[in-house]
Amino acid sequence: MKSFHALVPFFLSAAVLVAAACPAVSQVPPGEHNSHHPQQSSPTADSAATDTSSGRGMPGGKADGTNSGMGGMGEMMQDMGKPPGKELYPSLMQLPDLSPERRAKISQLANERIDRGNTLLSLGLQKLRDAAGSQYFAGIQEANEQIRAGQALVQSGLAAQQALAENKNPREIALKWFRQEMNLTPYQEVEPPHGFFGLSWFHYLTMLVFAAFAVAMIWMYFHKMKRANALIEKLAGKSPEKIPAPGEAKPVAPPPAKGEPAPNAEPAKGEPVTAKGTPPLVGPGLAPSKPNSWTGTLLVTEIFDETPNVKTFRLTDPAGGKLPFNFLPGQFITITINLKGVPVKRSYTIASSPTRRDYCEITVKHEEKGTVSHYLHTEVHIGELLQFTAPSGKFTFTETHAESAVFIAGGVGVTPMMSAIRYLTERSWKSEIFFFFTCKNESSIIFREEILYLQKRYPNLHVWFLLEEPVSNPTDSFIKGRITKEILAERVPDIITRMIHICGPPPMMNAVKEMLDELKVPKEMVMTEVFAGPPPKPKTVSPTPEEKGKPPVDEEVAKPFTSEEAGKTGVVTFAKSNKTAVLTPDKSILEASEEVGVNIDYSCRVGTCGICKIKLNSGKVTMAVEDALTEDDKTQNMILACQAKATEDVSVDA
Template sequence: MSSPLSVPAPVMLISHLIRVLLPVLVMLLILSAPALAQTSAAEHRSHHPGAATPEAADAGMSMGMDGKGKKGGGMGGGMGGGGMKEMMKAMARPKSTELFPTLIRLPQLSTEQRATLLKRARQREAEGIAQLHKGVGAFTRAQGQDDQAAMLAEAEAIDEGLTRFRSGLAVRRALSEGTSPPRVALQWYKSQLNLLPPATMRPGFQLFGMPPFSLFICLFSLLVGATLVLIYLAKVRRTSELLARLTTEGAGPTAPAEPTRHTVTPVPESAENDSASAATVPLPEQGGMNLKKGKLCRLRVIRIYQETPEVKTFRMVACDGSAIPFSYQPGQFLTVTIPHGQTTIKRNYTISSSPTQGYYCEITVKREEQGIGSRYLHDVLKEGDTLEVQPPSGRFIFTGREAESIVLIGGGVGVTPMISVVRAMLDIGWGGELYFIYACRSPEEFIFADEMTLLKQRNPNLKSFIVVSEPGDAKGDFYPGMLNAERLAEWVPDISSKRIHLCGSPPMMAALKTMLADLGVPKEQVKFELFGPPSSGAGGQTGAVEDNPADPADAPILSFKSSGKSIRMQAGESVLEAAGRAGVEIDSSCLAGSCGMCAVKLLDGKVDMANDDGLHPDDKARGFILACQAKARTDLTIEA
């Protein structure tokens, strides 16, 4: 099952490429800005072909105009001797360009007007030639006298004569060759104003008709857009999956179909991407508290409370002082790593605190003489030490949405999941009826006695009944004797319609199931979890069952793919018990098929399970089984 925050690998790769390429793009823009803003000298001259070179411009500016025509006089020298006056007269001489406005309107002129224009054009040519002859002669005389002012004036006159000749010739050409007269006039004006056609820019190296830089910008933009679309689609898909799951689980649990024994066959490996993947930790039904996915972490023990002579409560917080790095549901358990010699072992302990206390969580543990984990917690662990824990697990939970009322029946240290439910429901102001029924040997063994008394006084919807088999001289709200069906029917009106949670030792659970069946309580309304030290052979945790040399030759063989071991199973033996005899460790907790801790992948064979409530529907579809419940019908191969 994918995580709610998981993102497809292609989207992560594209996002990484964007983070890498974005700084490169910014640097390219910064470095290319000066180059793009500059214009080469050759390109500048191509737009101004008539402009002089810098050397010529400097020479022209330094040219003097003294009467001797030598350099070095500067402009001030030309102002003497009347030279400047003659130059201004030449420059102020009007040019005869009145012919070209007529050319622009030529298409609308009549035949007589065209003839008149032709005559004027020839006359203009003649005038221009005469002016040229006159100007050349005068220029020659001024040159002989080295009169620079006169030379400048006559040069202007020569230019004027040449202009008149060219204009007349252009008019005759337009009339004789059929060239559009307006076009001739416009070209003439452009030549006089030095308005040449714009220089065409030669394209450089291109890819797909675009410069490389522009192509890179386009591709980068497309990449960013595609990434955003993929991320959006991934979020929409994940949101739809979560909404569908909430809708399905919010409808509440459904009654299991008969018969209650479930036959499981393995899913072919070809139907899965990874046949060796671990079972998904089952998510509890949605309740009053939100869930936050946890991870392996260390917690610090800040308080140890002695509840009874044999029971202690351990309060743990985050090592950095922040909120605990996970959330949980009332009734779930923590998997704690316990040092044991040169190795470690894992033990599961139900959380007794309320999930509403976000800065700490508590486990309540009874010391068992043969319990490795409980003896370490009671005898070795002290305040200030740390413990490594795995995220909370288990489906033996109640959140307030599963039913309108709840009956909690526990015995001994089985009170821990019950007190977590009571605390949580009262903390969130749940309005349903809470029935708390607890059985113990003596009043001194009643765990959380003072707290339950106070909670009952403050919350009218909480009804508690404490049964003690050896009351002695104790005073208080206790019921001496044994718990029986008559008392259950008296304390819980209409008990057959209530949801019931049971937690205690295996003998107590068996007796309670019989009582509830006699009272007409449907089996699907009863949820239970066994309590006590691990049974022999359970994951190899405590005393292994001796191998029976008289095993029948046709008994099923259990093979473990990962460890490479195999063992012949005994009659009525579960997969978990057989694994313990073979020395293969399988995590386990409740041993009743409720918590889902012992889920393993069935690769080959068929099994029967009396209870599979601890399996998530997705894991059932993938071929997982509960090792504590699975009993072989054929030879088996599991992933362990």
């Protein structure tokens, strides 16, 4: 910048003079011109030309008309060191700090330049007219140069007067001219950076706003999480988690640890358990969950009285939002409670539709000898947290399962049917649904109002209630008496082509299956859900011939008992655990495992969920129910620990 300021006088002079009048080179040598016009030498013009190059900061033309821009600039640079009495534009460099006397002197010099410029213009115009009349082209060129010289004098004087009047800095004038000539962008003074890292106050303010926003978002997040945790703790505090008094039940408990004993209790009659049927199918918007893939707590948010001895419990996620698992219509959920420090498990079918993702409902009948059902009806209230494992079961039906559906339910066995009916109607399934519901009397009809409402709303849903006791207002939908094959054949056209689901007490289910056999309905078209009840005749299972010769385990370590020592009892050897236990005729292998601390997972304890499957290594067992075993399971010698009993020595892979 210092070197640039040193050249400011040069830029200023060039801006005012060269931009206004670019010197031209004569087309005819001076000698030739004088030979044609020996008398046309103009002393006035010569003096003007000499004046323009006399060192007053303005490039001018020589008297002979041969001056050039570079020559004039050279003379100007040579004259810059002359006494200040003849300065014009070098004196302007001191603006705006000039004294009034210097300003007057510069104004006088500027006026003199304007006067000399006007004289040159007049003479040049006259010479141009004469040369043009005689078509003397060299004279025309000379006249043109003289006019330019006059214009330069006038422009320079006017520029000086303007600078004095506006008090402008001549350096800015020179710099502007230089940028125009070099085609540069206009110069803008940039404010030097200040502060840390050279940032402006705008940057600091912007960063401050964003930092405040981030802090506010973080605070809101932690505040929200704190409130959610407080709510969960509050809800958890409502359940009786405190140390119970002697004999008092605990409603919530973690899953039993490995080897922890469980009660030797069978489900009470009428309590819903699991399913037998085809593999789960996936309906639109549904995803099958892996059996027992989720374990956690659910919050009881509503309790509905369906009948005098049946209640529905609505369960939600304690943290809010959707349920932490998916399920299909007809699957069950397993509850675990602690009674006097002993964990007890029972399975109940989910009665609500899978389309309701914010909650699920179980409908439970109160049985006098039902351990868990009695506890749910008498001890559980809204706001309690209960331990569940969900979901499981193969007794499912979606719109992809068959082209139509026939549901036959008895008592609380309506729960899987209700889940399917709710699901199908909510998804506006247009195929036919035939629903037969057998009950003792009208007051025992579970979901009566809702079923009648759905029947009225959806023409493809056909409902019949079959009641043992007389009906107060008989209609086509209310039939006195039990279900018969004539009723089925009359009300279900082409019944042999329909998919049929049966759920209820074993006597009712056995009677219906016999009716369907008589109606020639293929067995693969009949699906059943089993309830606990009087056990059927046990079936004997033996190991394969290949398994008979295999020793169960190291007998010195794992066989302290023998059948002879135990009398008419058997001994079960748990091969993986190296433990043995005595089997009495009424004790299952699952119960024996709990006595010696061998962990065999289970859920329903009635032989329908299949969770307690284990392999029989040697010996023979009998099973009252084997619905959860597939043909492949039987081929591989798998048994159900909750059903398997023996009076001889056996070995299992557990």
